[in-house]
Amino acid sequence: MFIFSLILIFIFGLFVGSFLNCVIWRLYQKKSFLIERSICPHCKHQLAWFDLIPIISFILLKGKCRYCHKPISYQYPLVELATALLFILPFLIQQFFPLPFDEEILWLEILYYFFLISVLIILFVYDLKHFIIPDKILIPALLTTLFYFLIRDFYLAFLHSNFSIFTSLLYQLVSAIGVSGFFLLLYLLSKGRWIGFGDVKLGFLLGFVLSWPKSVVFMFLTYLIGGIIGIGLIIFKKKTLKAQVPFAPFLIFSFVISLFFGSEIINWYLNLLK
Ligand SMILES: [Zn+2]
Numbered sequence: 021m022f023i024f025s026l027i028l029i030f031i032f033g034l035f036v037g038s039f040l041n042c043v044i045w046r047l048y049q050k051k052s053f054l055i056e057r058s059i060c061p062h063c064k065h066q067l068a069w070f071d072l073i074p075i076i077s078f079i080l081l082k083g084k085c086r087y088c089h090k091p092i093s094y095q096y097p098l099v100e101l102a103t104a105l106l107f108i109l110p111f112l113i114q115q116f117f118p119l120p121f122d123e124e125i126l127w128l129e130i131l132y133y134f135f136l137i138s139v140l141i142i143l144f145v146y147d148l149k150h151f152i153i154p155d156k157i158l159i160p161a162l163l164t165t166l167f168y169f170l171i172r173d174f175y176l177a178f179l180h181s182n183f184s185i186f187t188s189l190l191y192q193l194v195s196a197i198g199v200s201g202f203f204l205l206l207y208l209l210s211k212g213r214w215i216g217f218g219d220v221k222l223g224f225l226l227g228f229v230l231s232w233p234k235s236v237v238f239m240f241l242t243y244l245i246g247g248i249i250g251i252g253l254i255i256f257k258k259k260t261l262k263a264q265v266p267f268a269p270f271l272i273f274s275f276v277i278s279l280f281f282g283s284e285i286i287n288w289y290l291n292l293l294k
Pocket residue numbers: 060061062063064065085086087088089090
């Protein structure tokens with residue numbers, strides 16, 4: 021039964037991933053997300069439903085368009101697979117680690133997690149490809165997040181008399197302001213060369229979701245990974261210190277690690293200090 025549910029969620033994730041690819045493409049083309057049919061970006065031929073089956077179409081077509089035979093970007097199957105894997109991740113982790121979600125409202129939390137992961141995948145790919153974090157995605161995601169946590173906290177306060185909405189939101193706000201404030205400082209000091217203003221706004225969203233103290237783990241991981249990759253790029257002379265590196269992918273990677281393993285990392289670190 022567990023395996024069966026897992027496969028269903030995985031397939032659901034593949035289709036969501038396929039939709040995210042579509043959003044990424046249409047966002048860049050400044051087209052509507054829903055009305056138009058999907059087309060090949062090279063020959064503009066309208067695609068049939070059997071050209072749009074996640075992963076399977078890509079394999080059957082050997083990575084080439086059925087009509088013009090130009091290669092289809094690896095972004096398509098990779099985004100589909102990444103979405104599916106991230107969707108089943110909490111269910112796999114649950115076997116070994118406690119989830120960062122409240123048991124009593126697990127499905128509400130999981131639904132929000134699916135939403136957030138979808139948003140982050142769009143931002144990850146978009147920043148990697150176009151070096152910008154689109155406000156059209158980030159701002160609605162931020163508003164949905166604030167609304168979600170308000171609803172969640174009211175519900176938790178209703179379930180537990182000792183749950184304080186004020187404390188919970190205060191921790192989240194302090195964490196959001198702390199993360200985005202630090203990024204803002206880097207942005208101002210470097211005049212936008214180290215990180216962009218989009219990262220400052222994304223920092224607010226991620227800091228808010230993680231809350232204190234997981235946001236500390238998040239900051240530490242981001243700079244560790246960002247630093248290692250930055251040094252690597254300089255050593256291999258791919259980029260100079262001044263060149264822009266898309267930062268959102270590091271932020272999102274660190275976020276997922278901190279969300280699921282933040283408490284474990286903090287405990288491990290505190291034990292080292294003993
Ligand atoms: Zn084509």
